[in-house]
Amino acid sequence: MSGLPPYxxxxxxxxxxGFRILCALIFFFLIFPIMVIIPLSFNAQDFFTFTRxxxxxxxxxxxxxxxEDFFTNPDWQQALTNSFLIAPVATLLATGIxxxxxxxxxxxxxxxxxxxxxxxxxxxxxxxxxxxxGMYFFYSRIGLQGTYWGVVLAHAALGTPFVIITVTAxxxxxxxxxxxxxxxxxxxxxxxxxxxxxxxxxxxxxxxALFAFITSFDEVVVVLFLGSAxxxxxxxxxxxGLREQISPTILxxxxxxxxxSIALLTTLEMLRRRSERLRGLxxx
Amino acid sequence: MDDQDSIVSFREVQKSYDGVSxxxxxxxxxxxxxxxxxxxxxSGSGKTTCLMMLAGFExxxxxEIFLNGKPINNVPPHKRGIGMVFQNYALFPHMTVAENxxxxxxxxxxxxxxxxxxxxxxxxxxxxxxxxxxxxxxxxGGQQQRVAVARALVFEPDLVLMDEPLGALDKQLRExxxxxxxxxxESLGVSVVYVTHDQSEALTMSDxxxxxxxxxxxxxxxxxxxYENPQNSFVAQFIGENNKLTGTVKELNxxxxxxxxxxxxxxxxxxxxxxxxxxxxxxxxRPERVELEPNGGMDNKVTGRIEELIYLGDHIRIxxxxxxxxxxxxxxxNRGERRRLAEGQDIEIGWAAADCKALDLVQ
Numbered sequence: 111m112s113g114l115p116p117y118x119x120x121x122x123x124x125x126x127x128g129f130r131i132l133c134a135l136i137f138f139f140l141i142f143p144i145m146v147i148i149p150l151s152f153n154a155q156d157f158f159t160f161t162r163x164x165x166x167x168x169x170x171x172x173x174x175x176x177x178e179d180f181f182t183n184p185d186w187q188q189a190l191t192n193s194f195l196i197a198p199v200a201t202l203l204a205t206g207i208x209x210x211x212x213x214x215x216x217x218x219x220x221x222x223x224x225x226x227x228x229x230x231x232x233x234x235x236x237x238x239x240x241x242x243x244g245m246y247f248f249y250s251r252i253g254l255q256g257t258y259w260g261v262v263l264a265h266a267a268l269g270t271p272f273v274i275i276t277v278t279a280x281x282x283x284x285x286x287x288x289x290x291x292x293x294x295x296x297x298x299x300x301x302x303x304x305x306x307x308x309x310x311x312x313x314x315x316x317x318x319a320l321f322a323f324i325t326s327f328d329e330v331v332v333v334l335f336l337g338s339a340x341x342x343x344x345x346x347x348x349x350x351g352l353r354e355q356i357s358p359t360i361l362x363x364x365x366x367x368x369x370x371s372i373a374l375l376t377t378l379e380m381l382r383r384r385s386e387r388l389r390g391l392x393x394x
Numbered sequence: 395m396d397d398q399d400s401i402v403s404f405r406e407v408q409k410s411y412d413g414v415s416x417x418x419x420x421x422x423x424x425x426x427x428x429x430x431x432x433x434x435x436x437s438g439s440g441k442t443t444c445l446m447m448l449a450g451f452e453x454x455x456x457x458e459i460f461l462n463g464k465p466i467n468n469v470p471p472h473k474r475g476i477g478m479v480f481q482n483y484a485l486f487p488h489m490t491v492a493e494n495x496x497x498x499x500x501x502x503x504x505x506x507x508x509x510x511x512x513x514x515x516x517x518x519x520x521x522x523x524x525x526x527x528x529x530x531x532x533x534x535g536g537q538q539q540r541v542a543v544a545r546a547l548v549f550e551p552d553l554v555l556m557d558e559p560l561g562a563l564d565k566q567l568r569e570x571x572x573x574x575x576x577x578x579x580e581s582l583g584v585s586v587v588y589v590t591h592d593q594s595e596a597l598t599m600s601d602x603x604x605x606x607x608x609x610x611x612x613x614x615x616x617x618x619x620x621y622e623n624p625q626n627s628f629v630a631q632f633i634g635e636n637n638k639l640t641g642t643v644k645e646l647n648x649x650x651x652x653x654x655x656x657x658x659x660x661x662x663x664x665x666x667x668x669x670x671x672x673x674x675x676x677x678x679x680r681p682e683r684v685e686l687e688p689n690g691g692m693d694n695k696v697t698g699r700i701e702e703l704i705y706l707g708d709h710i711r712i713x714x715x716x717x718x719x720x721x722x723x724x725x726x727x728n729r730g731e732r733r734r735l736a737e738g739q740d741i742e743i744g745w746a747a748a749d750c751k752a753l754d755l756v757q
Binding site for chain 2: 292
């Protein structure tokens with residue numbers, strides 16, 4: 111079953127196996143800190159460590175009490191509600207703005223494209239703390255600091271670059287003659303956009319939207335600067351929880367968020383496969 | 395418009411992309427209703443730009459284009475009602491074949507029952523009945539091509555533009571599609587403007603051919619006229635095979651002229667595009683019009699040396715040195731008689747003055 115050709119030299123053999131070990135180490139490094147959280151979140155004790163019962167796989171060592179706390183404690187519930195009030199709206203804004211910007215920037219007649227692109231992408235590149243501080247001073251002046259819309263707008267600005275990048279990448283493969291074909295058949299630009307362009311770039315739009323959603327859902331720095339107590343989001347609550355009341359409920363919340371991320375990424379992959387099938391890149 | 399029969403008129407149309415050089419220079423062209431007109435030319439000759447201006451995807455820098463007698467410079471592409479077949483077919487990959495065909499009908503808000511009937515008829519026309527539920531990616535190149543043609547015709551436009559639609563097909567399929575498109579054109583009576591760089595495609599399909607070069611129509615005429623009576627050296631060279639001989643006009647006598655070649659040979663040629671006595675000219679002569687060992691009253695007779703013989707089955711191709719041109723091609727039909735031709739042999743050849751056109755001088 112070895113993928114090595116019979117003529118491989120000793121060096122090639124070493125590299126062949128060494129490469130696999132290296133990959134395994136990288137995966138371990140990336141995933142282990144996340145994986146360790148999940149069993150810990152089922153801890154029956156209020157500790158952040160594996161108890162003796164847990165290591166012996168005794169049922170008594172495990173419980174759902176931290177999950178129960180998460181789903182019943184009004185602090186956590188308020189934070190969860192806030193997150194779900196902010197993230198979808200920020201996602202919607204980011205997706206709309208980002209998609210339109212990507213389409214606009216893909217037209218060759220638009221002047222200063224690289225400069226505009228750089229400005230729109232900058233929230234992703236500038237250190238978050240700097241964006242947050244800047245937004246704090248700016249939003250204070252115009253009365254948005256400490257408001258729901260302030261947090262939503264800030265998160266939309268952070269999510270937009272992801273949408274621009276994913277939609278731009280999809281547009282590279284988009285055949286412009288389809289737009290001309292639609293026009294030659296009598297479709298006006300709006301109809302062409304919704305019937306022809308949008309269905310074909312939707313995978314890029316959706317993956318951009320997912321990134322925007324995750325950005326808002328995971329974001330703690332900006333919301334600490336811009337939010338008031340009534341915009342306390344899940345990451346903010348986790349941050350406070352870590353500092354003030356070290357409770358394994360945080361681990362339960364983290365596990366829930368990991369599960370949510372996996373669900374979103376699975377959706378993404380399924381959409382990507384569907385789009386490939388539509389474009390005839392792989393058999394139906 | 396002056397001419398009621400014209401479906402399209404270009405009037406002094408110019409196009410420049412950079413504001414400096416003109417891609418299309420002062421184009422005047424009337425396309426007749428029901429006509430199959432081909433714009434033929436090498437790449438960069440301005441033919442595709444003309445098509446794009448007609449479709450509305452490029453704006454004319456100067457001049458006016460009329461469709462059915464109305465100026466259309468300010469009409470956006472989607473309101474022109476012109477069908478178009480694209481080089482890469484431009485089928486919508488996310489729609490089935492039937493949905494692709496129904497698209498122009500839906501846009502026009504045609505009832506569902508009528509849509510279905512029209513889609514069905516269009517698919518039958520291109521012999522793809524039963525393929526409606528497939529996606530474009532599941533079709534072969536030739537089938538996609540047919541869908542593209544059907545889609546451009548399904549909403550019954552007066553005019554269909556085709557931009558090198560057969561370029562991506564293999565030779566055999568291309569020839570078959572040429573006939574099919576020609577038959578569809580004849581049975582529907584639709585006007586077609588076809589762009590290609592393939593001269594045999596143009597000769598096969600067209601009622602008239604506009605030969606483009608350097609942003610100018612070099613000649614506009616029927617396929618036979620284009621081949622038999624080229625108006626200038628570019629057309630003679632571009633359409634079919636051509637022998638070039640360069641010389642100086644000695645004498646004009648009515649429809650013919652006497653031309654002296656560099657080596658002193660004097661030939662009689664039909665006067666088509668010469669400036670006058672003493673001026674340079676390029677003689678154009680088709681390889682199949684040359685006779686080997688001609689009898690008596692031939693207008694021109696010269697002796698040449700056979701350099702190369704190529705046996706091609708139905709004809710024999712002879713490369714000769716004639717009057718200093720060592721790339722002089724003669725095509726002889728294979729009549730079965732075993733000619734005693736050998737490379738290196740000197741032989742007398744001849745041709746009629748009417749088959750030898752005196753055209754503008756090219757170096």
